[in-house]
Amino acid sequence: MNPNPAAVNAASQKGSPMSQMQNVERQLREMILGLEVGPGEKLTERWIEGRFGASRTPVRAALLRLETEGLVGRDGRGWTVAPINLAELEQIAVYREAVEVAAVRITCSCADASAIDVIEAMLDSCDENTPREEWHRVGMDFHIELAHLSGNEFLFRAVRDAMTRLSRARWLEVRDEAALGRAWAEHRAILAAIRLGDADDAARRLSAHIVGSRDRLVTSLANDRRGLRARGFAVVAA
């Protein structure tokens, strides 16, 4: 009954056994985050079922979980890929500023130099030969791992979830080399402040970094709205 052998291959190629539900959830999440299905697009349980070669039970479980991540939503009785919502993006920026700053303040008071080195190494791993995709991923992981250092599971999850919600929009954000370089410099400055244990400085820099990122994102999206709609993406105005 499996029309898509790739689905089961993806499941079995991993050493650990992976349930259909985890499989569907992971693959569908990747499709959504990778914009293989456009924001605002309708989803039917039966289509997903056929697409991944799983029955409706794991499909429904995956949809329920992705709903809590904000990646899919209900449209009346049915499901839709969450549209890109400018107002929501701005609210998420405020939210992540609150939790990231709280996390970094905690980290400053119990900084572990070697852990910070690991994060700095992540930044170093990107150079001019690194694909744009990788820069995005590392830029997100920087914030996630930084929050992880706080040791607070809730701050960590909050940052991770916020970055997930932002990631589709970041993907579309136009970032030239100069902007990326500036962002990386800010990242390094934040790490330096943490190393010194200067919580106020780290918080101020992180806050400014997030606000700047938000402003660039919103401007960029507002300008590109027409192009996005042309690609079939639902973009909700702020």
Added chain:
Amino acid sequence: MNPNPAAVNAASQKGSPMSQMQNVERQLREMILGLEVGPGEKLTERWIEGRFGASRTPVRAALLRLETEGLVGRDGRGWTVAPINLAELEQIAVYREAVEVAAVRITCSCADASAIDVIEAMLDSCDENTPREEWHRVGMDFHIELAHLSGNEFLFRAVRDAMTRLSRARWLEVRDEAALGRAWAEHRAILAAIRLGDADDAARRLSAHIVGSRDRLVTSLANDRRGLRARGFAVVAA
């Protein structure tokens, strides 16, 4: 096939039609939050199925959603009611301090006097004749509604979810009249600061209120740990 008519009655007595899934989810959540099922207790899908007169499909959906709320968790292959975890409670306090303070700062800059009056009225609705249960509920709603005033959906949800996770422990917290009176005074002082638009003062008072609340809760639970275990509640040490 319905061994428990009460379940369907609860569904039909509401004017709006409620799906089985919502029904199971709501009732199971109430059972967990009301400590009708003890923290750490094992749950089987079949038991829930029989208890609420629903089939496994809505039961599984409800469990998946409650899992994201942190009220149930996986124990290997099965399900358990989330234990009360002291370390987690402390982390939640840090988390909610970050988001509540952020929310109240926003509210200060766009305070709506009438909305604040509504919240103050909530506080006023409690007097010496009000049952303890109601004081708890209003105390939680105070923080939730305050966050709601910020207009930021993510800060609001964060506070609401945090309060949900804390509520089982708050239920056990020993609060004498004097402690409740002090908490209410702090609530009013926070509202007063917001009315004046004094963000720093409001933030300071709110922060102190949350930290105090956390300290009382942790102490109280640590002292009561033996009693809790005697009641069959799993309590994970900090």
Added chain:
DNA sequence: TATACCATTTTGGGATACCAAGCCGGTATC
């Protein structure tokens, strides 16, 4: 031509059958 109405199809919600893995109790062997 526009619209109201009806038949058909689609779709999510729910129920149930089946399966494999794990748990538990009993038994036989040392």
Added chain:
DNA sequence: GATACCGGCTTGGTATCCCAAAATGGTATA
């Protein structure tokens, strides 16, 4: 008596079937 083994029972995971409601599309009528 202790332990290793085995068989049944429980339980979550999955597939599939049924149903009601909603969407769809075509047709007849004003």
